[in-house]
Amino acid sequence: MTSVILVSIFMTLAAAATPILLAGLGELVTEKAGVLNLGVEGMMLCGAVTGFAVAYSSGSVTLGVVAAAFAGFLAAMIFALLTLGLGSNQVATGLALTIFGIGISSLFGAGYVGRTIQRLGPLFPADYAAHPWLRLVFGHDALVYLSLLLVAAVSLFLRRSRMGLILRAVGENADSAHAIGYRVLAIRAAATGFGGALAGLGGAYFSLALTPMWADRLTAGRGWIALALVVFAAWKPGRLLLGAYLFGAVATFELQAKAAGISWIAPEVLAMTPYLATIVVLTMMSLGTRTGGRNAPACLGKPFPAP
Amino acid sequence: MLEWRRRSEPSRAMLYLSPLIAIALTMLTGMLVFTAIGYDGFHAVQAIFVTPLVEPQRWADLGVKAAPLVMIALGLAIGFRANVWNIGAEGQYVMGAIAGTGVALLTHDMTGWWILPAMALAGILGGAAWAAIPAFLKVRLQVSEILTSLMLSYVAVQFLYYLVRGPWKDPGGFNFPQTKMFSADQVLPAMAEGSLVHLGIPVALLLALAAWFVMGKTVSGFAIRVVGRAPAAARHGGFDAGRVTWVALLASGGLAGLAGLFEAAGPFGQLTPQFPVGYGFTAIIVAFLGRLSPIGIVFGGLVLAVTYVGGEIAQSTVRLPQAATGMFQAMLLFFLLATDVLVRWRLAFRRNPAKVAP
Numbered sequence: 001m002t003s004v005i006l007v008s009i010f011m012t013l014a015a016a017a018t019p020i021l022l023a024g025l026g027e028l029v030t031e032k033a034g035v036l037n038l039g040v041e042g043m044m045l046c047g048a049v050t051g052f053a054v055a056y057s058s059g060s061v062t063l064g065v066v067a068a069a070f071a072g073f074l075a076a077m078i079f080a081l082l083t084l085g086l087g088s089n090q091v092a093t094g095l096a097l098t099i100f101g102i103g104i105s106s107l108f109g110a111g112y113v114g115r116t117i118q119r120l121g122p123l124f125p126a127d128y129a130a131h132p133w134l135r136l137v138f139g140h141d142a143l144v145y146l147s148l149l150l151v152a153a154v155s156l157f158l159r160r161s162r163m164g165l166i167l168r169a170v171g172e173n174a175d176s177a178h179a180i181g182y183r184v185l186a187i188r189a190a191a192t193g194f195g196g197a198l199a200g201l202g203g204a205y206f207s208l209a210l211t212p213m214w215a216d217r218l219t220a221g222r223g224w225i226a227l228a229l230v231v232f233a234a235w236k237p238g239r240l241l242l243g244a245y246l247f248g249a250v251a252t253f254e255l256q257a258k259a260a261g262i263s264w265i266a267p268e269v270l271a272m273t274p275y276l277a278t279i280v281v282l283t284m285m286s287l288g289t290r291t292g293g294r295n296a297p298a299c300l301g302k303p304f305p306a307p
Numbered sequence: 308m309l310e311w312r313r314r315s316e317p318s319r320a321m322l323y324l325s326p327l328i329a330i331a332l333t334m335l336t337g338m339l340v341f342t343a344i345g346y347d348g349f350h351a352v353q354a355i356f357v358t359p360l361v362e363p364q365r366w367a368d369l370g371v372k373a374a375p376l377v378m379i380a381l382g383l384a385i386g387f388r389a390n391v392w393n394i395g396a397e398g399q400y401v402m403g404a405i406a407g408t409g410v411a412l413l414t415h416d417m418t419g420w421w422i423l424p425a426m427a428l429a430g431i432l433g434g435a436a437w438a439a440i441p442a443f444l445k446v447r448l449q450v451s452e453i454l455t456s457l458m459l460s461y462v463a464v465q466f467l468y469y470l471v472r473g474p475w476k477d478p479g480g481f482n483f484p485q486t487k488m489f490s491a492d493q494v495l496p497a498m499a500e501g502s503l504v505h506l507g508i509p510v511a512l513l514l515a516l517a518a519w520f521v522m523g524k525t526v527s528g529f530a531i532r533v534v535g536r537a538p539a540a541a542r543h544g545g546f547d548a549g550r551v552t553w554v555a556l557l558a559s560g561g562l563a564g565l566a567g568l569f570e571a572a573g574p575f576g577q578l579t580p581q582f583p584v585g586y587g588f589t590a591i592i593v594a595f596l597g598r599l600s601p602i603g604i605v606f607g608g609l610v611l612a613v614t615y616v617g618g619e620i621a622q623s624t625v626r627l628p629q630a631a632t633g634m635f636q637a638m639l640l641f642f643l644l645a646t647d648v649l650v651r652w653r654l655a656f657r658r659n660p661a662k663v664a665p
């Protein structure tokens with residue numbers, strides 16, 4: 001009996017961790033190339049609404065997932081066009097992208113409020129997970145496995161591949177990378193697009209897997225938490241995984257406490273916990289290093305060529 | 308063929324023209340997009356951008372909506388100039404309203420001219436205190452103020468929900484989640500009998516003048532601009548970036564708090580869960596539209612107020628959803644950032660097609 005509860009708690013935890021893991025991983029790659037895209041929340045919302053609309057009208061959740069990644073990619077391309085093409089300020093443009101994502105998702109989502117779809121189910125057939133402990137291995141949906149695979153792939157890509165090395169060089173010293181002959185802007189645009197696609201997937205996880213029902217602004221600031229997660233992870237995919245699952249634990253605690261009907265903590269106070277926890281964690285990270293450098297790519301947020 | 312040429316110095320004409328170009332492009336794109344998705348695009352744009360300006364009965368509402376936007380944006384612009392990115396003004400706005408409402412609930416049975424100033428002071432302090440948290444974390448521990456200020460606005464909104472559903476719920480309010488209505492001494496006086504126009508509007512204009520004076524004519528304003536534009540030079544000149552961060556965040560928090568209190572003591576007259584409407588985020592657009600200059604921000608606030616009022620009109624005339632207003636506002640910021648390129652670059656006919664632009 002306890003094992004059933006424990007397993008179910010861990011399943012909730014993985015589900016809470018997956019969207020910010022996906023979005024955070026995308027942003028990590030973007031930032032490694034020296035681009036600070038604060039529009040994660042907006043790109044997630046673009047993915048969430050597109051994924052839901054496509055899944056609703058086509059009846060295929062898979063198609064919805066693919067469309068969500070594409071929508072996130074397109075949103076990131078607006079950002080790339082403005083910051084890389086026209087040299088606009090990255091912070092301001094990222095904020096604009098978030099405001100845009102909130103607007104567009106609530107505009108196109110208005111017709112879907114309250115509609116439901118067939119949610120993204122477990123990847124493997126149910127008899128694989130007959131035993132409760134086996135559910136931990138075989139009971140997740142495809143995006144959970146995909147997010148874990150992507151962590152490994154991104155980690156290998158950044159540390160072991162030639163392209164990964166070039167991407168990091170562009171983020172650490174854009175001028176030198178340019179001098180050797182690498183196309184800084186093209187590489188940055190590609191990294192931004194990858195970040196957007198993963199943010200789109202993260203957003204779709206909300207509308208297709210967590211709550212298969214459309215609600216306005218359903219990501220509730222998770223895009224910003226994904227941004228904080230990248231700082232927490234010191235731009236390392238492995239630590240990002242750890243951070244996302246730690247966050248998942250906090251979010252699960254919030255859900256369990258609500259479900260258990262703990263009355264001495266107000267529900268509003270529980271709803272604050274993810275945001276407060278993020279601030280506490282960011283603060284502890286800074287206390288830990290003292291220098292404030294925290295391993296950030298040296299050219300993060302700096303325009304190229306310099307104005 | 309056309310090509311981009313870097314200007315030898317930034318164009319002053321484009322600095323002022325590009326916001327107008329951005330507005331025109333937003334109207335044009337909005338018309339096309341909303342026509343494409345099945346609305347009456349022409350009349351939608353007309354309702355959103357033109358109707359509020361040509362119908363005098365809307366002007367009071369424009370002022371009411373512009374005042375908080377201008378006040379918040381004035382503070383944000385100080386920070387943006389110094390590279391301090393306070394994007395949690397929404398939270399400071401809510402905390403200002405909460406602090407002011409706290410005073411209002413304590414003095415509910417009292418009368419006197421001093422009550423409203425005390426509420427305003429509490430509003431300023433509440434907003435500034437909320438902004439002091441990211442300031443402290445930034446200056447002492449180098450924690451990004453972008454993330455902390457934003458996280459704190461989610462916390463502030465939840466705190467508001469907690470108060471109006473719990474300890475501050477009006478016992479005589481039929482169990483609705485809202486505080487008591489403020490008393491006659493606790494609401495902003497109207498500027499004319501029966502008018503919507505309240506004291507907050509002239510105060511916002513005065514604050515813009517004050518900000519213009521401080522930023523343009525004083526050493527502190529100069530320090531803020533130098534720290535933002537040339538951090539290394541600022542260090543040489545003995546300007547303390549940490550102090551500028553504190554000043555920028557406390558000023559923007561205080562102004563957002565005051566705006567929140569004015570909204571609570573003005574149009575709302577109480578606190579309800581509907582209180583946070585996103586002015587703290589829209590003010591970011593206002594600050595950029597106004598080119599981070601106090602006088603420009605007054606015009607920027609007016610433009611965004613037009614879109615709010617016009618958005619409401621378009622809801623009833625062409626059945627445009629409320630979310631469309633947000634879309635127009637975001638498009639405006641996109642185009643503004645895009646047309647910024649014209650300040651530093653110009654389009655010219657390519658003389659020698661073989662040559663590639665640098």
